[in-house]
Amino acid sequence: MTHTGLLIERRGPVCLLTINRDAVRNALDAATARALDEAVTQAEADPSIGAILLTGAGDRAFCSGMDIKEAARMGAGHGLVPGRGFGGLTERRRTKPLIAAVNGAAVAGGFEIVLACDLVFAADHAMFGLTEVKRGLFAFAGGIQRLARQMPRASALAMIMTGELVPAQRLYDLGIITEVVPHALLLDRALHVIGTMLDNDWQAINNGRQLYELSAGMEVNHALALGNAWGKATLDSAASRAGIAAYAGLPDKHSDA
Known part of the structure; x- marks a missing residue:
């Protein structure tokens, strides 16, 4: 199923959501953010779904944050869903596990979504960063707050204040990422671990x-x-x-x- 830049699939008890805007490095415009929010709401309400897996199309980017061209036309912030944050995820209260399969760069709001997930599987070429500072912004939609809980101070502040990108292996070493795997194995590995998890009650x-x-x-x-x-x-x-x-x-x- 295709819906406004978002692919929605079922893999047994797993709802697989793919941000399908590779041409713009899977940036979220307002319509795709709403679609993502609605898809997660529906998955949360479906008793046959045990977990939600989120990834991006292609191998360049998981999500590069807000759609900058849309923001230039309409103003920033249209990817924020009231009460549930960027893409309907960064402030959402969930009842089901949310897992990220990071297929490429996860920056700005894309990294904020990653930090909101319960498990994170990253391709070995993936890069991560809070690049908002380079545009006169800061990662207020959950990125800074979660880094304050999950990462040592010096490493977190370097990401927050420089906007520089960090490789997947470094974030694995810091405990932010669950596993780093070759890109070709990424989705299969994430689905395998989710399946093992969902064998439990x-x-x-x-x-x-x-x-x-x-x-x-x-x-x-x-x-x-x-x-x-x-x-x-x-x-x-x-x-x-x-x-x-x-x-x-x-x-x-x-x-x-």
Whole structure:
């Protein structure tokens, strides 16, 4: 399915979204940003979808941020979706994992989208940067805020204040990227890892992801109390009973079988 610069596919329980504007290095114009926002909203509402995988067309760019030519005509900021950020992603509250397969340069808003993802697979030639400073702007839609949480200060400020690009391997070494792989293997590798992830209980995946995000901003005692409250509610769930019984090689005595 093609929709306003965005390809939407199903790969089993995975919704694959491809920014399809290679001629402009997959920059997001307002229409494509809205399409991306709508596609993620629909995927979030579909119980048969367990995860969302985002990539770009071609091998030059994952996403180069906002469409500069459109911004010159209409003013900057049209790729921002109210309440959900750039492309409908950088401020969105999600219930499902969002994974990036970075096929080329991810700069400006494109890097902000990457930083909002849960897992990041990058082609070995991919480059990353917050280039807004070179245009008299700064990465206020999540880039600076997430670097402050995810990257050491000196490395983060160098990206923020110089706008220079950083290779995928360097960001892997800093813990920003999950894996660096050859471009030819990128999508297959991302789908394989997602498949392994989705072999687990989907609710347990999302509980773990949400507890991690909440814990990052809490004192450890509060985070432990929250984890205990959530954990006790799931200890006797059907999924937990089945998983424990299967691991032990025993039938689930609570099942109807």
